Amino acid sequence: MFGLGELAIVLIVVIALLVAKKGPELARSAGKAARILKAETRAMKEEDRAPADPAPRIVRGETAAPGTGPATAGPRTLPAPGPERTGGTPPADGTA
Secondary structure, eight states, X not given: OOOHHHHHHHHHHHHHHHHHHHHHHHHHHHHHHHHHHHHHHHHHHHHHHSOSXXXXXXXXXXXXXXXXXXXXXXXOOOOOOOOOOOSSSOOTTSOO
C-alpha cells in the first residue's frame, strides 16, 4: 500500500492547499500585529523621553472676587405658576 514517503507527500500537499487558502489572511494579521507592536514601542520610548512633571499651564482670563461665583449667588427663585395648560390650540379669547 502506502509507504512512509508517499504518506509524507500527501500530507505536504494537503498542508499546502490549506495554507494557500488561509495564508494571505494569516500574513495580513501578522503584519497588522507587527505594526501595532512597533507603534506601541515607539510611544513608550517617547514617553520615557518626556519630562516626568511638566510645568503647569497658565491660562490668562478674568479673576473673580471671592464669594461672587454661581455657587454663592443665593437661592434661585422659580417663576410664579401660571394657568395650567394641557396642550392643544390656544384659547379663543387671546389669553395665553
